[in-house]
Amino acid sequence: MAVGQGALGRTTPEPKSARQPLRQEVVDGIKAYILHNRLRPGDPLPTEPELCEALGASRSSVREAIRILTALDIVEVRHGRGTYVGRLSLSALVESLTFRGLLSPDDDFRVMYDLVEARELFERGMAERIVASLGEEQIASLAGHVDDMRRAGAGEGRGFVEADRAFHTLLLAPIGNDLIGQLSTAFWDVYVIVAPHLDVFTHEHEAATIANHQRIVDAVKGRDPVEFAAALAEHYAPVRQRIAEARARR
Amino acid sequence: MAVGQGALGRTTPEPKSARQPLRQEVVDGIKAYILHNRLRPGDPLPTEPELCEALGASRSSVREAIRILTALDIVEVRHGRGTYVGRLSLSALVESLTFRGLLSPDDDFRVMYDLVEARELFERGMAERIVASLGEEQIASLAGHVDDMRRAGAGEGRGFVEADRAFHTLLLAPIGNDLIGQLSTAFWDVYVIVAPHLDVFTHEHEAATIANHQRIVDAVKGRDPVEFAAALAEHYAPVRQRIAEARARR
């Protein structure tokens, strides 16, 4: 099928100096096309030659615009197949924050600290809703993740981190705020990437970490938001302290 | 001056199937260059021809890589001058979330709701630290912003929104968590862009909004975190309710 009747094409030929670069017009044009046709993630977009013709730009400009949109996960490109609407994830946030954490040799610990603090804020702020809305089978899954942490403790830690992530993802899942859930996992991604560069991962605290997670599970089982918040505080306090100590060592 | 000794160039010529596109190697190469040379925002990067030679890529690949990095605010390009290290802001998050809010005709209100809820979570979660660490002159600024809202109320609302934003930015400024502060302003940006498309901005509630902000200021003056949290709740409740109502109307 051809491009169709869907809101492609610059209305103004911009006879004189276009104040903004042409590729930006192409970016806006592709955005408008997606919005106008109410496309969903995974839906196909016109091919590059079609976009060139419709938007009156060369292939280079169209391709640069597509690169911008892929970086934001608004479009997704598959070599040899075509371009599609992206998943609209927060991958750009992860990449941006990760790089910021790796960049500044003075502020990297601060970035890590801010990250952990934000995650704690999410979970403590949602304490009541979390303990109220977690189902029995979800609580069982939480306990299962703690078991996974115990089993993986002896290993290299790869499984340990995954169990930890799954645990906290599951905690925020039932509150019904996708943004907070995705932000939390994004922060986790950044933490996992940046932490090894800072020697924050010390395996000596694994036993205490497991015990704290168990306490969180017990608080959920008892449907006790106050105890839940207290368990979270005791879980996060040593993590934040370790980051602060690592920062002081420098 | 030449590029210098700073970690540019693909170590492996990738003799066989390079699984990832060349532009991605260029992206990683530029990132590594920034990290290796410990550059700061605003520092100049090599010119495009220099990057081509150093990374063994053509002009097109280098330019597409630069487009990706500009979308993430990792590099910044000034026409006719050169490329520089970007500000590492969360502009990518704003653009991504904004588009997501505009896209889904069913979930857009949910995105707005999640946004507002996250902002409320930040401010209520930091209640104790906010009322404890705000200085007298900052409190005066808060009151000044409320006055601005009163003055702008009769106008078209442009100044009203700005005063509102300044108010909440100032609230989160003293807690020392840059990430939360930037996320909050990012959420605000998205809200302001998306809300007009959803008819959430109803000016009839301006008087109540001003009164609620005044109550927040009074709570800060009294250094009362409980009253502060209560004032915040009363401020955000009608906002969330308006979004929910607008959602129901559809």
Next chain:
DNA sequence: GCAAATTTGTCCGTATGTATC
């Protein structure tokens, strides 16, 4: 399994617009 068609990936050469000195 092979070959052709489609689509994106990469390169090159050239011309133009912009900022600085």
Next chain:
DNA sequence: AGATACATACGGACAAATTTG
């Protein structure tokens, strides 16, 4: 004003990946 350095944009050509007949 002129010269230089740089990014912007264009068009054509070929390579690589994927699908299809």
